[in-house]
Amino acid sequence: MSVLxxxxxxxxxFKKKTFELVSYAKAIADKIGSEVTALSIGxxxxxxxxxxxxxxxxxxxxxxSGIDTLDNKLFADAIAxxxxxxxxxxxxxxxxxxxxxxxxxxxxxxxxxxxxxALPESFGPFVVKSKxxxxxxFGKVKINxxxxxxxxxxxxxxxxxxxxxxSIEKGSLEGEATTKLKDxxxxxxxxxxxDAEIIVSGGRGMKSPDxxxxxxxxxxxxxxxxxxxxxxxxxxxxxxxxxxxxxxxxVAPNVYFAFGISGAIQHIAGxxxxxxxxxVNKDDEAPIFNVADFGIVxxxxxxxxxxxxxxxxxxx
Ligand SMILES: Cc1cc2nc3c(=O)[nH]c(=O)nc-3n(C[C@H](O)[C@H](O)[C@H](O)COP(=O)(O)OP(=O)(O)OC[C@H]3O[C@@H](n4cnc5c(N)ncnc54)[C@H](O)[C@@H]3O)c2cc1C
Numbered sequence: 001m002s003v004l005x006x007x008x009x010x011x012x013x014f015k016k017k018t019f020e021l022v023s024y025a026k027a028i029a030d031k032i033g034s035e036v037t038a039l040s041i042g043x044x045x046x047x048x049x050x051x052x053x054x055x056x057x058x059x060x061x062x063x064x065s066g067i068d069t070l071d072n073k074l075f076a077d078a079i080a081x082x083x084x085x086x087x088x089x090x091x092x093x094x095x096x097x098x099x100x101x102x103x104x105x106x107x108x109x110x111x112x113x114x115x116x117x118a119l120p121e122s123f124g125p126f127v128v129k130s131k132x133x134x135x136x137x138f139g140k141v142k143i144n145x146x147x148x149x150x151x152x153x154x155x156x157x158x159x160x161x162x163x164x165x166x167s168i169e170k171g172s173l174e175g176e177a178t179t180k181l182k183d184x185x186x187x188x189x190x191x192x193x194x195d196a197e198i199i200v201s202g203g204r205g206m207k208s209p210d211x212x213x214x215x216x217x218x219x220x221x222x223x224x225x226x227x228x229x230x231x232x233x234x235x236x237x238x239x240x241x242x243x244x245x246x247x248x249x250x251v252a253p254n255v256y257f258a259f260g261i262s263g264a265i266q267h268i269a270g271x272x273x274x275x276x277x278x279x280v281n282k283d284d285e286a287p288i289f290n291v292a293d294f295g296i297v298x299x300x301x302x303x304x305x306x307x308x309x310x311x312x313x314x315x316x
Contacts, residue, residue, distance in 0.1 A: 002037045002059070003029040004086035006079055007052060008096050009044045016159065017092055019055045023160040024152050025090045026056025027119055032087070039082050041065055041075055041173055053166030055159065060166055065173035069181040070096060074173055076103035083108060083147065093151035095194070101151050111143035117156040134246045134269040154252035155275045193242065196225035199253045201244060203229040205260020205281065205300055209237035214304035215259060221311045227251065229261050245270035259300045263288025280304075
């Protein structure tokens with residue numbers, strides 16, 4: 001019985017989080033004496049598929065599909081079919097994983113745990129730790145079913161190179177598409193917050209919406225998305241889609257910059273999956289420093305222009 005990992009692609013390319021997921025699946029496979037099968041659906045070339053072998057997949061099942069968007073029913077059918085020979089099925093705990101994993105769970109009558117942040121604590125019984133109450137606590141969950149489905153949070157497992165000879169098996173996605181993407185009206189060219197590798201975020205300490213120029217400049221020179229705390233969007237300083245936290249977007253970038261954000265628990269609930277948190281706050285006792293990996297005690301008005309300058313100098 002293999003460990004099956006669903007590997008999402010973005011316009012034919014895998015992202016860092018895909019390789020994290022394959023590394024995680026490989027670590028589980030090693031623990032249970034099994035191998036990793038990666039399932040990929042959509043237009044991805046063989047060179048890209050081969051990359052999955054670099055992180056421990058020994059087999060890649062590639063289903064070509066004529067459809068240009070995620071079709072929950074067809075994708076879940078295909079994953080459930082491929083999972084017939086798998087004991088553990090791994091998804092990313094992102095929008096796609098949240099759409100597919102519960103459907104696969106229902107089809108296979110398999111126990112499903114979301115918000116997983118580490119390898120299972122034990123395999124017999126199968127116990128895994130997961131984030132609960134919007135990340136304010138952890139729960140230990142025992143899965144009793146024969147098949148187990150895990151959704152892994154981004155940035156919770158290191159990428160591990162594990163070069164493995166990979167065989168690619170081709171097939172095609174079966175069934176009639178249940179939905180058709182008719183038209184896409186892209187309202188903005190900005191980087192989507194939940195996809196961003198870097199986020200530059202501001203809180204009430206920015207004092208006024210007129211002071212956001214530096215945040216936008218820093219974000220643009222870093223190729224980052226912009227975010228904010230809830231009061232900032234509640235006051236109409238920034239659009240609601242930038243609101244990060246328990247009642248806003250939950251993000252997991254490589255780097256999260258928090259400028260003038262106090263670090264209330266409801267904000268932290270949305271950023272705890274970040275790999276590195278960089279905080280700038282003039283109050284050295286601000287709770288954000290308890291979770292920050294790097295901190296600067298200082299005034300955002302002075303620090304942001306210096307950061308912009310430093311990033312530009314580095315790029316040049
Ligand atoms: C049910 C519920 C849900 C909530 N959900 C969310 C949520 O999803 N997301 C969220 O963000 N909040 C949420 N909140 C609100 C949350 O409790 C905090 O009130 C909010 O996060 C505080 O925002 P802030 O850090 O921007 O502002 P403040 O708490 O006012 O902090 C401002 C910070 O800026 C610093 N500062 C001031 N001037 C400067 C300067 N010149 N330079 C540097 N630093 C400076 C201050 O020292 C302070 O630490 C929720 C609250 C409730 C009750």
